[in-house]
Amino acid sequence: MREIKKVTIIGLGALGILYGHHLSKKMPKVDLRIIADRERINKYEKEHVYCNGERCSFTYLSADEPCEPADLLIFTVKYNGLKDAIQAVKNHVGEQTIILSALNGISSESVIGQVYGEEKILYTVAQGMDAVKEGNQLTYEHMGILCFGEQEPDLISDKVKGVAEFFDKVELPYEIDTNMVKRQWGKFMLNVGVNQTVAVYESNYGVVQQEGKARDMMIGAMREVIALSEKAGVHLTEADLDYWLSVLATLSPDGKPSMAQDVEARRPSEVELFAGTVLHLAKQYGIATPVNQKLYERIQLIESQYK
Structure with missing residues (x-):
């Protein structure tokens, strides 16, 4: 396993x-490449990008610029931008490239794997961050951690060890998980509850961190994912629900999940990735998911009223 030196990121969201x-x-600045289209690059170079008040110093490449393949490629786009992103990274994928997808949901790895090969991919979950992006400014209190591992349970491969060594070197908080499919479903359960409920209430994490109707709605949506996970052979439990609620409790009450930020900015949300996926699986398994049905309808209504 060669040492990770060149890193590429696609998606300059939170x-x-x-x-x-x-x-x-x-x-080294030259070893970290951010892929974006030419129009976005011009905007970033003119207006700059800021993180907790510090101006970011990035090397930007457009998709068609020739370059050495990345040792590590990280997808941080929204799900609705994934298809374009997969095409945009083609010059950055070589024989040895390891791919991490920090997208929400439970399907991006297989979508990327169909194009570049499952063997390049480590399953990934980003959790515990409370970042809020407004315009070109990102603020956060908690960086959270990147959890990663092989799809196959109980396996710590050379790829996993290589990424861990790199993250140790660059001091990026991480956790190796040997049951990543369950971890992904757990994060999916959290997102289905938190992202959608906070978006519908047009509020922040604080609204679901305290007892009340919003928190009840969130937990109801999460329990519907537990029921689906049984049918899918993943077997989430109430203990998993408690674990993810404890992750939620660490976030800044003023922070907002991405979907609430989308609704505020009147952008299309990832409702299809959350309630949309739940409703699709519910139909497949013959389970009723009334809370997610309601959330789906409410968010579609909110989006239909954008001017």
Whole structure:
């Protein structure tokens, strides 16, 4: 396993800025590449990108610029930008490239794997960050951790060890998980509850961190994912629910999940990735998911009222 030296990130949303800014202070500027289209690059270079008040110093490449393949490629785009992103990174994928996808949901790894090969991919979950992005400014209190591992349970491969060594070197908080499919479903359960409920209430984490209707709605949506996980053979439990609620409790009450930020900015949200996926699986398994049905309808209504 060769040492990770060249890193590419695609997607300068909250996670892309968070990890990009951290890595930019820990490795040579030329070895960290941010992929974006030419129009975006011009905007970034003119207006700059800021993380907790510090100006980010990034090396930008457009998709068609020739370059050495990345040793580590990190996807931090929104799900609805994944297809374009997969095409945009083609010059950055070589034989030895390891791919991490920090996207929400439970399907991005297989989508990327169909194009570049499952063997390049480590399953990944980004959790515990409370980053809020407004315009070109990102602020956060908690960086959270990147959890990663092989899809196959109980296996710590050379790829996993290589990424861990690199993250140790650049001091990026991480955790190796040998049951990543369950971890992904757990994060999916959290997102289905938190992202959608906070978006519908047009509020922040604080609204679901305290007892009340919003928290009840969130937990109801999460329990529907537990029921689906049984049918899918993943077997989430109430103990998993408690674990993810404890992760939620660590976040800044003023922070907001990405979907609430989308609704505030009147952007299309990832509702199809959350309630949309739940409703699709519910139909497949013959289970009723009334809370997610309600959330789906409410968020679609909110989006239909954008001017």
